[in-house]
Amino acid sequence: MRAARVLCLAATVSGAAVFEDKWEKFCGLPDCYTELGLSPNATKAQIRRAYRSLSLEFHPDKNKGDARALRKFNKVAKANEVLTDDEERKKLDYYMDNPAEYWSLYGTFVDFSYAPKTSLKGVLFLILLFAALIQPALQYSKYQEYTKALVKAALARAPEGASFRKEADELTQEESKKRKKGKKTKMTSQEEKAYLKETLQKLVAKSALPAEYAFPTFQDNLFVKVACYPLSLMQGNQRSSALKAKIAAGDVLNADEAQEVIEGYLGGADAWDALSGSEQHKLLSTKCYVRSTFDAWRAARKEAAPVKASTKRETRQRKKGAPAFVMEE
Numbered sequence: 001m002r003a004a005r006v007l008c009l010a011a012t013v014s015g016a017a018v019f020e021d022k023w024e025k026f027c028g029l030p031d032c033y034t035e036l037g038l039s040p041n042a043t044k045a046q047i048r049r050a051y052r053s054l055s056l057e058f059h060p061d062k063n064k065g066d067a068r069a070l071r072k073f074n075k076v077a078k079a080n081e082v083l084t085d086d087e088e089r090k091k092l093d094y095y096m097d098n099p100a101e102y103w104s105l106y107g108t109f110v111d112f113s114y115a116p117k118t119s120l121k122g123v124l125f126l127i128l129l130f131a132a133l134i135q136p137a138l139q140y141s142k143y144q145e146y147t148k149a150l151v152k153a154a155l156a157r158a159p160e161g162a163s164f165r166k167e168a169d170e171l172t173q174e175e176s177k178k179r180k181k182g183k184k185t186k187m188t189s190q191e192e193k194a195y196l197k198e199t200l201q202k203l204v205a206k207s208a209l210p211a212e213y214a215f216p217t218f219q220d221n222l223f224v225k226v227a228c229y230p231l232s233l234m235q236g237n238q239r240s241s242a243l244k245a246k247i248a249a250g251d252v253l254n255a256d257e258a259q260e261v262i263e264g265y266l267g268g269a270d271a272w273d274a275l276s277g278s279e280q281h282k283l284l285s286t287k288c289y290v291r292s293t294f295d296a297w298r299a300a301r302k303e304a305a306p307v308k309a310s311t312k313r314e315t316r317q318r319k320k321g322a323p324a325f326v327m328e329e
Contacts, residue, residue, distance in 0.1 A: 017098040018099060018176060019031065019095060019099040019102065020099070020102075020132045021102075022037065023030070023105065024155055025105050026091075026092050027075060027079050027082060028075070031092070031096065032079035032082045032083050032092060033079075033080070033083070035075050035076055035079040036050040036051060036076065036079050036083070037050060037056065038050055038052075038079070040093060040096065042083075043083060044083075047080065047083045047084060048080075048084070051076060051077075051079070051080035053077055054072075054073075055080075058070075058072045058073040058076065059073060060073060097281050098117065109154055117276050117321060126224075128222065128223070130174050131222050132221055132222040132223050135216075135220070135221070135222050136216040136220070136221070138216070139214075139215075139219065139220060140216050142183055142212070142213050142288060143213055143215050143216065146209065146210075146213035146243075147201070147204045147205060147209075147213075148198075148269075149326040150164065150204045151164075151200045151201055151290060153175075154168065154200050154204075155196075155197065155200065161200075164207070165200070165205055166202050168196055168199040168200045168203060169196070171199050172192060172195055172196045176192065190266060219303075224245070240264065242262050243257055243260065243289075245289075247261070247289060252256075252287075253289050256285055257286070257289070257317070258284050258288075258289040259272065259280075259284065261289040262288055262294065265288075265291070265294050282297075283297065
C-alpha cells in the first residue's frame with residue numbers, strides 16, 4: 001500500500017513538472033522535438049533530414065486547399081528554425097529541464113509597478129506642517145527688525161519715527177516731573193535715555209504696524225489661512241458685489257469703499273500705495289470708483305507720461321523713413 005502511494009505521488013509530481021509552451025515562445029504545443037518526431041538529443045543532421053522529409057510531405061503545393069496540412073507545415077518550419085538556432089535551442093532545452101521557470105518568459109508582457117515607500121499625501125502634509133511651524137518664526141523676526149528700526153529712527157529724530165518721538169518725549173517729561181515731586185530728585189540723563197527707549201518700544205509695539213511686519217497671530221497661521229480661504233474668498237466676492245450694486249444704483253461711496261474699489265481696478269493695494277498723495281486724492285475726489293471715470297483717468301495718465309529719448313528718436317525715424325546704414329570697412 002505504501003509503495004502504491006509513493007508511486008502515485010511520484011506520478012503526480014512528474015506530471016506537474018512537464019514542460020508546456022503555453023505562450024508559444026518556441027513552438028507551442030507540442031514541443032519542437034515532437035513536431036519533428038525527434039528526441040531532445042537529436043543532432044543537427046537529424047533535424048535537417050526530419051525537416052526536409054516533413055516539409056515535402058506537408059508542402060502547400062502538394063496539399064492544395066488542405067488547411068490542416070498548411071498548419072502542420074508552418075509548425076514544422078518553426079521547429080526547424082528554433083532547433084537549428086543554437087541560442088534558441090539552448091533556451092528550449094533549459095526550460096524543458098526546468099519547466100517551473102517557464103513563467104519567467106512572461107515577464108516581458110508584465111508591467112510591474114511598486115508602491116512608493118512614502119505616501120505622497122504624507123509628504124505634502126509634512127511640507128505644510130513645516131511651513132506652518134516656520135512661518136510664525138519668520139514673521140516674528142521681521143516684526144522685531146521693523147520695530148527696532150522704528151525705535152532707532154525715533155531716537156535719531158528721523159521723519160519715520162517723528163510721531164513716536166514726540167509722544168515719548170511728552171511721557172518722559174511727565175515721568176521726570178512725577179519723580180521730582182516724589183523724591184525731590186531729577187532723573188539723570190542715563191535714566192532719561194533708558195526710559196525714553198523703553199517708552200518708544202512700548203509705543204511702537206502698541207501701534208498699528210503694516211501687515212507684512214505685524215506681530216504674528218493665530219489668524220496668520222498657514223493652516224488657518226488655508227482653512228479660511230474659501231470663506232474669505234466668498235466674503236470678498238460678496239463685498240465686491242455689494243459695492244458694484246451701490247455704484248450701479250448711483251450711490252456715493254465713502255473714502256474707504258472708494259479706495260477699495262479703485263485698488264481692485266489698479267490690481268491691488270501695492271499699486272495704490274505706489275501712487276503719490278495727489279494722485280490718490282484726485283482718484284477719490286473725481287469719483288474714479290466709477291469704471292468709466294477710472295478708465296478715462298488711466299488713459300489721460302498714459303498720454304501724459306513722459307516719452308523716453310530713445311522712443312522719441314524711433315518715432316522721428318519712422319516718420320522720415322528707414323535710415324540708411326553705412327558699414328565701415
